[in-house]
Amino acid sequence: MANSWINFLSDYGVDDACVGVCHGVIARHAPLARVLDLCHAIAPQDVGHAAITLADAVGYLPTGIHLVVVERLDADGYTRGIAVRAADGSVFVCPDNGVSSLAWDARGGIAEVREIANRELWLPLPTAVFRGRDVYAPVAARLAAGLDLARVGPRLDPVSLTQFRPRTCAVNDDHVHGEVVSIDHFGNLSLNMTRIDLEAAGILLGDPVEVRAGSRVMRLTFTHTYGEVPRGGVTICEDALRRVMIAVNCGRACDVLRLRREDAVVVGQLPREAAPFHIIRDLPLPV
Numbered sequence: 001m002a003n004s005w006i007n008f009l010s011d012y013g014v015d016d017a018c019v020g021v022c023h024g025v026i027a028r029h030a031p032l033a034r035v036l037d038l039c040h041a042i043a044p045q046d047v048g049h050a051a052i053t054l055a056d057a058v059g060y061l062p063t064g065i066h067l068v069v070v071e072r073l074d075a076d077g078y079t080r081g082i083a084v085r086a087a088d089g090s091v092f093v094c095p096d097n098g099v100s101s102l103a104w105d106a107r108g109g110i111a112e113v114r115e116i117a118n119r120e121l122w123l124p125l126p127t128a129v130f131r132g133r134d135v136y137a138p139v140a141a142r143l144a145a146g147l148d149l150a151r152v153g154p155r156l157d158p159v160s161l162t163q164f165r166p167r168t169c170a171v172n173d174d175h176v177h178g179e180v181v182s183i184d185h186f187g188n189l190s191l192n193m194t195r196i197d198l199e200a201a202g203i204l205l206g207d208p209v210e211v212r213a214g215s216r217v218m219r220l221t222f223t224h225t226y227g228e229v230p231r232g233g234v235t236i237c238e239d240a241l242r243r244v245m246i247a248v249n250c251g252r253a254c255d256v257l258r259l260r261r262e263d264a265v266v267v268g269q270l271p272r273e274a275a276p277f278h279i280i281r282d283l284p285l286p287v
Helices: 018-029 047-060 101-106 131-144 195-200 253-257
Strands: 005-010 034-039 064-069 081-086 091-095 110-115 170-172 175-183 189-194 208-213 216-221 234-238 243-248 264-269
Touching: 005 018, 005 047, 005 131, 018 034, 018 131, 034 047, 047 064, 047 101, 047 175, 064 131, 081 131, 091 131, 175 195, 189 195, 189 253, 189 264, 195 243, 216 234, 234 253, 243 253
Parallel strands: 005 034, 005 064, 064 091
Antiparallel strands: 081 091, 081 110, 170 175, 175 189, 175 264, 189 243, 208 216, 208 264, 234 243
């Protein structure tokens, strides 16, 4: 895979030099490799957020090395590192915490997996708190420069790997129970439901719907885009990945509804003659 792409995703942010330092390590070990910064704004240590983000994006990325560094450090230390070759030839260099499992499934499943155990490929004297720089980046770079995957470490049984399984929505008669799976830069709230799920609950494009989230309830219209409501209006529509999302035209739905990732949302059918509106009403909190 000499001169390969390295697609880099992490929770490092852009407020310090972490991402740049990883680029530097890659450049030292694979100067001809090209690095694509997919995202570094993953919520800190949020493996689920990273797994969903990577799976949503991987079909648009060049085949190469996927460097994915989002992990938790606990009393037992870090989980083991793995290098997973998918059926399409790409290799995921990541911790064994499920962070890449949705993505390698999307690329045809696992063809081979190795534990990142050969310390000769790491930086000298690796620290306990920056494995992206000291372990994952140099291994990813060497693989991009043509290193045989077998050199990374011993073969592992794919069945032993951690799998991330996102929660799915549930259709219950005329409403759908789901949750917020992602919040984009514009504040749009993408849900773990699709138009097919809404249709299974009897909700069609153009229908009025009731949206409940926490102590709030709204009557909205299921529109094609957020541009179909007035400036500042709230609507429910499809996002670029064809998931259902709550959006505000020229505004931030996450701020208006005060919702975060994994918060529960229920979308229900309303009589088609009901007049939809987008004023948010607080429900009484349970006592």
